Structure formats: C-alpha cells, structure tokens
Amino acid sequence: MKIKTIEDFYKDVRANIPSTINREIGHFNVFNMEELMQRLRKKPEMPYNRRAYYKISLIIGRNRAEYADKVIEIEKNALLFATPRVPYNYVPYDLDQSGYFCVFTDEFLREVKSGVQIDDLPIFKAGGYPIFQLSEEQRDEIAAIFRKMEKELASDYLYKYDLIRNYVLELIHFGQKLQPVTANYPTHTAAERISSLFVELLERQFPIESTHQQLRLRTAKDYAAGLAVHVNHLNKVLRESTGKTTTDLVNGRIVKEAKILLRQTEWNVSEIAYCLGFEQVAHFSNFFRKHTEVSPLAFRSGH
Known part of the structure; x- marks a missing residue:
C-alpha cells in the first residue's frame, strides 16, 4: 500500500x-x-x-x-x-x-x-x-x-x-x-493503563504496508511479554475493561487488517497470509472464514 x-x-x-x-x-x-x-x-x-x-x-x-x-x-x-x-x-x-x-x-x-x-x-x-x-x-x-x-x-x-x-x-x-x-479523558488506574498500552502495542503493528512486512506479535503471550505482565493478568484486565480476551482482541484486529488488504490491495492471499503471521494459506483461510463466515476470495469479490 x-x-x-x-x-x-x-x-x-x-x-x-x-x-x-x-x-x-x-x-x-x-x-x-x-x-x-x-x-x-x-x-x-x-x-x-x-x-x-x-x-x-x-x-x-x-x-x-x-x-x-x-x-x-x-x-x-x-x-x-x-x-x-x-x-x-x-x-x-x-x-x-x-x-x-x-x-x-x-x-x-x-x-x-x-x-x-x-x-x-x-x-x-x-x-x-x-x-x-x-x-x-x-x-x-x-x-x-x-x-x-x-x-x-x-x-x-x-x-x-x-x-x-x-x-x-x-x-x-x-x-x-x-x-x-x-x-x-485519559485513564489513570493501573488496569486502565495496561489496557491503553496493549491497544497502543497492538496498533503499532498496523497498517501492513508491504508484502515484506510481517506481524511480530501474534499471541496473547507475545503481548504479555511486550508489556512485562503475566498473560493471565493481561487477560483479566482486558476482559474487565472490554469484555474480550487478549486473543479475541488480537484476532479481531487481524481480521480487520485482512479485510483492508483483501479489498484495497492486489496482493494474493498467500502474501496477505504471510504478512499477518500465518505459515500456511490454509490456516489463514480457515481463520478468516471462522471470523467472517466467508472465504478470503469470496470476501474480496464481494460475495
């Protein structure tokens, strides 16, 4: 892009x-x-x-x-x-x-x-x-x-x-x-600060701008390590503040970026899968279908 x-x-x-x-x-x-x-x-x-x-x-x-x-x-x-x-x-x-x-x-x-x-x-x-x-x-x-x-x-x-x-x-x-x-209004409590830092760390990985760029952080453990907190504590904080787990939030943001790349670039599905941290195209296709109920190609074509 x-x-x-x-x-x-x-x-x-x-x-x-x-x-x-x-x-x-x-x-x-x-x-x-x-x-x-x-x-x-x-x-x-x-x-x-x-x-x-x-x-x-x-x-x-x-x-x-x-x-x-x-x-x-x-x-x-x-x-x-x-x-x-x-x-x-x-x-x-x-x-x-x-x-x-x-x-x-x-x-x-x-x-x-x-x-x-x-x-x-x-x-x-x-x-x-x-x-x-x-x-x-x-x-x-x-x-x-x-x-x-x-x-x-x-x-x-x-x-x-x-x-x-x-x-x-x-x-x-x-x-x-x-x-x-x-x-x-800025947040002040320790839990709110962790939530805010998580969002900042998550968004810092996006947008994907070239087919050579790949997500560095993919799992809840990756983000917990980046924030220097235990993964269970991060999950608890995010569930209390957003109603969702770390994995839910990360996956949701990856799906959002996948939609952007499918609709707004001419990259093939294999390139998009690589950028978003999937080792195999099939894993990405299954992941995308699970969260959107359509395949990547069907979404790209507007069906």
Missing part, C-alpha cells in the same frame, strides 16, 4: 508546493474544495492510501468515506480527521461539492501543549472513529474557521503560523467535543 507524500498530494491537485509555506516549521496549507474542483474540472480522485501528512476536511456534499475497514455514507455535511496511521479516502458521488480542507505535517503541530504529542490526542488515536456528520449550524461554524485560515495564510502578519496553529487546534477540539465523552 503506497504512502502518499505531501509532494504526491500536490501532484494530485495539480499545484506546485508553495516554497514560502512553513519551510522551517513543517508544512501547512488550506484549500477551498469548490475552487479545487473548478481547477481539476472533475471530482478529485483519492486512492485508498495512507498519507504522510494530517488532513482535516469539511465535506459538503454527498460522499462515501472509507476509513480503515469502515464505510460511511455522508449525505450532506461532515468533518473528517485523517492521520498518517490509518488509510482512508472519500469518494464524491457528484460534482455538487464544496467545503474546505487543510493539510499539515507533524512538524507543524509537533507539540500541541507541553508533553502531549499530536498522536496522543483522542481524535487521532488508533481505533477511533474520526468522521462526524454535522448540522448546518456546526457546518457554518467550522467553515468560518477555515476562512480565517485562508485569510491569515495570505496575510503578511509575522506570527500568522502561530495563529493558524491555534485555528487547527480549534478544529481538533471541535471534533473531540463531538466524540463520546469517555474518549476524551
């Missing part, structure tokens, strides 16, 4: 990378979707890929968003947060599209506040659901923030990037307020 760089992005939208935009402090730019579509004279093509940059989009129009293994129908207005850690795209159904989006690298927003990295924010955490349907009032409020970004980016104000960074944070906090309340 190709990782789209910021250079690839500018090629896709048929624009040169502005040499004056944040050369020292990372990259940032903001776009008006209507103007972009007029320049392209077609619906923008967004292949399903990981990007090497972050993107926040206000989508106005009918679209289908594909994020990790989820497909979301957008009927009118939506706010989408995209991270380099998760592959995604959205497909416009027609040319009646408007809205805004901004792209930025991690250097631009390296530390949003003392000691907190951008990937530690709830909106960008692995396993999240960062696509939100919006009311017209919410849409107008977000559009106003993007217009302020546009205006500031074109200004000669010496500290304009500090101000733009605040607007980006405003969008992030807007999205985080739309998340379930529990997603926005």
Whole structure:
C-alpha cells in the first residue's frame, strides 16, 4: 500500500508546493474544495492510501468515506480527521461539492501543549472513529474557521503560523467535543493503563504496508511479554475493561487488517497470509472464514 507524500498530494491537485509555506516549521496549507474542483474540472480522485501528512476536511456534499475497514455514507455535511496511521479516502458521488480542507505535517503541530504529542490526542488515536456528520449550524461554524485560515495564510502578519496553529487546534477540539465523552479523558488506574498500552502495542503493528512486512506479535503471550505482565493478568484486565480476551482482541484486529488488504490491495492471499503471521494459506483461510463466515476470495469479490 503506497504512502502518499505531501509532494504526491500536490501532484494530485495539480499545484506546485508553495516554497514560502512553513519551510522551517513543517508544512501547512488550506484549500477551498469548490475552487479545487473548478481547477481539476472533475471530482478529485483519492486512492485508498495512507498519507504522510494530517488532513482535516469539511465535506459538503454527498460522499462515501472509507476509513480503515469502515464505510460511511455522508449525505450532506461532515468533518473528517485523517492521520498518517490509518488509510482512508472519500469518494464524491457528484460534482455538487464544496467545503474546505487543510493539510499539515507533524512538524507543524509537533507539540500541541507541553508533553502531549499530536498522536496522543483522542481524535487521532488508533481505533477511533474520526468522521462526524454535522448540522448546518456546526457546518457554518467550522467553515468560518477555515476562512480565517485562508485569510491569515495570505496575510503578511509575522506570527500568522502561530495563529493558524491555534485555528487547527480549534478544529481538533471541535471534533473531540463531538466524540463520546469517555474518549476524551485519559485513564489513570493501573488496569486502565495496561489496557491503553496493549491497544497502543497492538496498533503499532498496523497498517501492513508491504508484502515484506510481517506481524511480530501474534499471541496473547507475545503481548504479555511486550508489556512485562503475566498473560493471565493481561487477560483479566482486558476482559474487565472490554469484555474480550487478549486473543479475541488480537484476532479481531487481524481480521480487520485482512479485510483492508483483501479489498484495497492486489496482493494474493498467500502474501496477505504471510504478512499477518500465518505459515500456511490454509490456516489463514480457515481463520478468516471462522471470523467472517466467508472465504478470503469470496470476501474480496464481494460475495
């Protein structure tokens, strides 16, 4: 699965990378979707890929968003947060599209506040659901923030990037307020910390980006060893916090990645099986059928 760089992005939208935009402090730019579509004279093509940059989009129009293994129908207005850690795209159904989006690298927003990295924010955490349907009032409020970004980016104000960074944070906090309340508060107990570290360790293995990559951790014992806890204790903690065992959670994430690879790559089943840690294709096929009730090939063909 190709990782789209910021250079690839500018090629896709048929624009040169502005040499004056944040050369020292990372990259940032903001776009008006209507103007972009007029320049392209077609619906923008967004292949399903990981990007090497972050993107926040206000989508106005009918679209289908594909994020990790989820497909979301957008009927009118939506706010989408995209991270380099998760592959995604959205497909416009027609040319009646408007809205805004901004792209930025991690250097631009390296530390949003003392000691907190951008990937530690709830909106960008692995396993999240960062696509939100919006009311017209919410849409107008977000559009106003993007217009302020546009205006500031074109200004000669010496500290304009500090101000733009605040607007980006405003969008992030807007999205985080739309998340379930529990997603926005860090956990503190020892058990909750183990659960959080387990999820982080699990997600660190994904996405699979090439046929030469293979999962390092496959079993409950592997994860317990990685967290320096006894496997029985890890199982107890995870069962109490999620209702599932370590094996259930690991297998569920492998099935999720298998679906992504089957649908979004042209790799053969043998290559996918190898990447996901199965020594034989038959073992992978049996595993996939057990969890989905269809074979890998049937799933790939949509049956």
